[in-house]
Amino acid sequence: MAAGGAGGKTYSFKVVLLGEGCVGKTSMVLRYCENKFNDKHITTLQASFLTKKLNITGKRVNLAIWDTAGQERFHALGPIYYRDSNGAVLVYDVTDEDSFQKVKNWVKELRKMLGNDICLCIVGNKIDLDKDRHVSVEDAESYAESVGAKHYHTSAKLNKGIEELFLDLCKRMMETAQAEERLKGNGASQSASSRRGVQIVDDEPQATPAGGCCSSG
Amino acid sequence: MSTDKQRGIHVSQEELLCKNSCGYYGNPVWQGFCSKCWREKARIAGASRQDTRPSNDGTPLTFSKFEEKKSTEKGRRINTMRRLFWGSPSPPKLQESSESHANVLKAYQSLGAGDFTGFLKILKSPSSQRLQSRCTAFLNTMEAYHDLPVQKQSDLVQDFYQSFAEYFNSFPEAQVTEIMEHVEKLIMTRLHKWVFCHDSCDDEQKDLALQRRIRSLNWITPQMLSVPFPDKKIEVTGDPFLPAITAIIEMDAKRAPQDKLACVSKCSQHVFEALSTSNSEPANADDFLSGLVYVVLKANPPRLHSNMQYVIRFGLPHSLMAGESGYYFTNLSCAVAFIEKLDGPALNLSQEEFEGYMLRQRAPSAGKRQQVVSDTQHLLEELQGRQEKLDQGMDSLSVQLQSWVHAVNSQLDEATAQFALVQTEVTAKTESSQVLSSSSHDALLQGDDKDESVLKLMDQHAGPQDTDC
Numbered sequence: 001m002a003a004g005g006a007g008g009k010t011y012s013f014k015v016v017l018l019g020e021g022c023v024g025k026t027s028m029v030l031r032y033c034e035n036k037f038n039d040k041h042i043t044t045l046q047a048s049f050l051t052k053k054l055n056i057t058g059k060r061v062n063l064a065i066w067d068t069a070g071q072e073r074f075h076a077l078g079p080i081y082y083r084d085s086n087g088a089v090l091v092y093d094v095t096d097e098d099s100f101q102k103v104k105n106w107v108k109e110l111r112k113m114l115g116n117d118i119c120l121c122i123v124g125n126k127i128d129l130d131k132d133r134h135v136s137v138e139d140a141e142s143y144a145e146s147v148g149a150k151h152y153h154t155s156a157k158l159n160k161g162i163e164e165l166f167l168d169l170c171k172r173m174m175e176t177a178q179a180e181e182r183l184k185g186n187g188a189s190q191s192a193s194s195r196r197g198v199q200i201v202d203d204e205p206q207a208t209p210a211g212g213c214c215s216s217g
Numbered sequence: 218m219s220t221d222k223q224r225g226i227h228v229s230q231e232e233l234l235c236k237n238s239c240g241y242y243g244n245p246v247w248q249g250f251c252s253k254c255w256r257e258k259a260r261i262a263g264a265s266r267q268d269t270r271p272s273n274d275g276t277p278l279t280f281s282k283f284e285e286k287k288s289t290e291k292g293r294r295i296n297t298m299r300r301l302f303w304g305s306p307s308p309p310k311l312q313e314s315s316e317s318h319a320n321v322l323k324a325y326q327s328l329g330a331g332d333f334t335g336f337l338k339i340l341k342s343p344s345s346q347r348l349q350s351r352c353t354a355f356l357n358t359m360e361a362y363h364d365l366p367v368q369k370q371s372d373l374v375q376d377f378y379q380s381f382a383e384y385f386n387s388f389p390e391a392q393v394t395e396i397m398e399h400v401e402k403l404i405m406t407r408l409h410k411w412v413f414c415h416d417s418c419d420d421e422q423k424d425l426a427l428q429r430r431i432r433s434l435n436w437i438t439p440q441m442l443s444v445p446f447p448d449k450k451i452e453v454t455g456d457p458f459l460p461a462i463t464a465i466i467e468m469d470a471k472r473a474p475q476d477k478l479a480c481v482s483k484c485s486q487h488v489f490e491a492l493s494t495s496n497s498e499p500a501n502a503d504d505f506l507s508g509l510v511y512v513v514l515k516a517n518p519p520r521l522h523s524n525m526q527y528v529i530r531f532g533l534p535h536s537l538m539a540g541e542s543g544y545y546f547t548n549l550s551c552a553v554a555f556i557e558k559l560d561g562p563a564l565n566l567s568q569e570e571f572e573g574y575m576l577r578q579r580a581p582s583a584g585k586r587q588q589v590v591s592d593t594q595h596l597l598e599e600l601q602g603r604q605e606k607l608d609q610g611m612d613s614l615s616v617q618l619q620s621w622v623h624a625v626n627s628q629l630d631e632a633t634a635q636f637a638l639v640q641t642e643v644t645a646k647t648e649s650s651q652v653l654s655s656s657s658h659d660a661l662l663q664g665d666d667k668d669e670s671v672l673k674l675m676d677q678h679a680g681p682q683d684t685d686c
Binding site for chain 1: 547
């Protein structure tokens with residue numbers, strides 16, 4: 001939100017990566033940020049926080065991609081992760097019906113907590129395994145449309161669709177940020193309230209978003 | 218009004234009186250002066266500095282306003298104070314001396330990355346006196362009002378950051394961030410003792426509760442948390458998470474929020490390194506969070522809740538919202554939330570098993586215990602070996618010292634013997650010269666000559682001896 005920066009300055013966006021364990025989140029970000037897949041020469045120790053600098057129509061964009069813990073036992077921690085994020089990439093495995101169901105749950109939660117300020121992308125990964133597909137294209141796309149999200153098909157293995165996905169997401173986040181700036185006017189008075197968003201109450205994860213978030217409505 | 222005040226608070230008369238001893242009452246906001254004396258002082262200071270306050274006719278207005286509100290509740294008082302000390306971002310400030318302003322900015326722009334001492338030097342230089350006095354005034358205000366609720370203090374500090382950053386709004390963002398980090402360090406190192414784990418909130422209780430909770434969970438193994446853990450290597454390398462544990466414990470010792478955050482980042486980096494020993498692929502968020510939970514459980518960091526709240530309240534919003542340190546801090550928040558809500562299913566245990574462990578009816582299996590025992594024994598033996606080595610080293614050092622003392626003593630003896638010899642020689646010489654010399658010389662003068670020659674000779678002999686030692 002406030003991370004969007006003003007005027008001709010650099011945009012900084014936070015994008016959370018949501019999805020079940022084996023849907024290929026890690027492979028996807030590594031492919032995007034390092035252009036590598038299952039490679040021994042991957043330079044980073046970790047794939048949970050990665051950044052990418054972009055230049056979109058003459059505007060500089062700093063993209064921070066936050067991987068989130070997707071295991072069931074960490075489910076309640078979601079709100080702590082996606083607080084103040086500008087975009088969310090929800091990944092499912094096209095060969096795994098359950099992972100698509102999880103994405104639906106995430107979407108519900110995100111819309112409830114963050115409203116329409118967040119740009120949602122629903123991503124069907126592993127299209128190289130199309131013959132084992134268990135989630136139909138039509139279902140996925142119509143669902144995405146019904147919740148105001150965009151749908152993409154990707155393959156981290158074949159490096160398909162990933163670049164486009166993030167570029168598109170960035171453009172949409174920029175539009176949102178610009179619209180917000182226009183709404184705010186000069187925006188100077190608003191900065192104090194945006195700071196409020198940081199007041200994390202870490203011991204009550206489910207109570208915070210209800211009262212604390214300034215973006216709803 | 219002032220008599221009322223005295224009756225209410227019960228402070229000695231002297232403490233309340235103006236420092237100028239004009240007979241009126243002083244106010245901590247005005248550094249202990251009364252309104253009149255303070256105005257006088259501010260006017261003089263303003264005239265000598267020229268750039269402190271926009272104009273003199275502007276000030277009385279603010280002060281009369283201040284006096285009006287003196288009796289009202291604290292919150293409103295703060296608002297006035299705010300206006301007073303860091304002023305509203307009014308246009309006159311920008312116009313006043315654009316040239317010196319530009320000079321100051323240039324100095325800050327040339328600052329190297331992470332050069333805190335350099336920053337302090339520039340801040341101390343006369344050209345940025347305005348900024349410096351702003352910092353000092355703010356610190357004084359905060360110290361005078363250190364019993365305010367901590368949320369109010371947090372607001373004050375954050376407002377200060379914002380208004381301070383506006384001064385540098387012509388800079389590129391990265392540079393502003395850099396400067397603001399220095400400012401944060403400067404301010405918060407001073408304020409730490411006033412605002413950390415403040416009386417007005419229940420941080421201390423929460424710290425204790427969290428500590429107890431973590432202690433009650435000490436039976437959790439890495440396997441239960443499904444942390445990727447190198448099973449076979451454990452005897453050789455010990456706990457691979459040890460550096461991470463040390464780093465998170467260190468957090469309590471730091472004062473500035475950014476230093477505390479740096480400890481969290483360092484801890485996280487160590488977690489990633491530890492994970493990489495048992496996992497060839499880059500760690501994902503699930504591995505990382507499990508690792509971090511394990512580290513927090515093992516470390517039981519002192520005053521963890523207070524430390525995190527302190528960073529949230531007084532840290533720069535930028536470093537918390539974005540960037541790598543923000544990500545790591547968020548994960549730490551997640552780890553703490555996870556630990557607080559932890560139950561059986563989260564560890565792949567049934568509810569009964571979990572209860573059993575919590576009530577100490579169950580303990581880790583015998584094999585596990587034996588391993589722990591042998592590990593500890595191993596560590597103890599190693600420690601004993603090191604202790605023995607240290608003792609040996611000490612013994613040999615004391616022997617060396619003694620022989621050295623001996624050597625020095627013998628050299629000294631030799632030197633004194635030589636000196637005595639030389640002295641007898643010299644006296645013999647002077648006696649003979651006395652005999653030879655004519656009696657026409659004045660006795661006094663002769664005595665002086667003699668002394669001088671003796672001294673010279675002594676010097677000549679002392680020279681080579683010095684080099685011997």
